[in-house]
Amino acid sequence: MELYDSEEQQVEAIKDWWSENGKAVILGAVIGLGGLFGWRYYQDATIQAQESAGDAYAETVQALNTKGLDASESVKAFIAANADREYSVLAALQLAQAQVTAGDYQSALDQLEWAKANTKDDAILPVIALRAVRVKSELGDVDGALAEISTMKYAGWEGRIAELEGDLQLRKGNSEAAYTAYSEAQQATDASQSIQYKLDDLAK
Incomplete structure (x- = not known):
């Protein structure tokens, strides 16, 4: 740190430094405060937008439950308007269920494929x-479904995946492959209670 011989030199040095750097300090403070208030505004706006969505x-x-597929266009409009939010994926699932x-x-299937491509929720x-x-299997494309x-490969879903594979194999008439898949499903931690019944039916 530079040393000064008198208070007058110190005052003059401060004046010179402020003359050279004062604007930058003020600008930095304004930007910093602006950033703080801007971030708070962004958070508030985000929360409000989420609540509105x-x-x-x-x-x-509610419209879908009340009107059924007559509400399809309004559901699709909601999905399009909220495509960057997970609510749109949930709406697509609800619409797909009504269509099924x-x-x-x-x-x-179109709705489900869209939802699969756009969800950000791994769960x-x-x-x-x-x-x-x-x-897809209901459309007759059992081979494509298989x-x-x-x-x-979804951790924690091995049993349900294997059980569905067994259902599809059985639909094709492949009883042996279905039995193998059901047996695999039975060993999984997420095995359903219906697996034993399906295995018993095939064993008859």
Whole structure:
């Protein structure tokens, strides 16, 4: 640190430094405060947007439950308007379920494939993937469904994946392959209670 001989030299040095750097200090303070208030505004705006999307999602699902597929266009509009939020994926799943109930499997598969490609939640991805496989098999593409399920590797879902593979093999008439898949499913930690019944039926 530079030493000064008198207070006057120190004052003059401070004046010179401020003259050279004062604007930068003020600008930095303004930017810093602006960033702080800007971040708080962003957080508040994000929370408000999420709450609005949540309310809109609840209304959309209610319309779907009340009107069925007559509400399809409003559901699709919600999905398009909220494509960057997970609410859109949930809405797509609800719409797909309604379409399956109505027997419109192709539209349901389209919704499920979109949801699978756009979800950011790893926890819901296996649910979407398995539903898509089931719908694909309902469209008659059992071989495609089997090919897809053979690539699935979701931790904690081994039993459900193997059971669905068994269902698909049985649908093709491959009883031996179905029994093998069911037996594998029975050994998994997520095995369903229906596995033993399916194995017993095949053993008859």
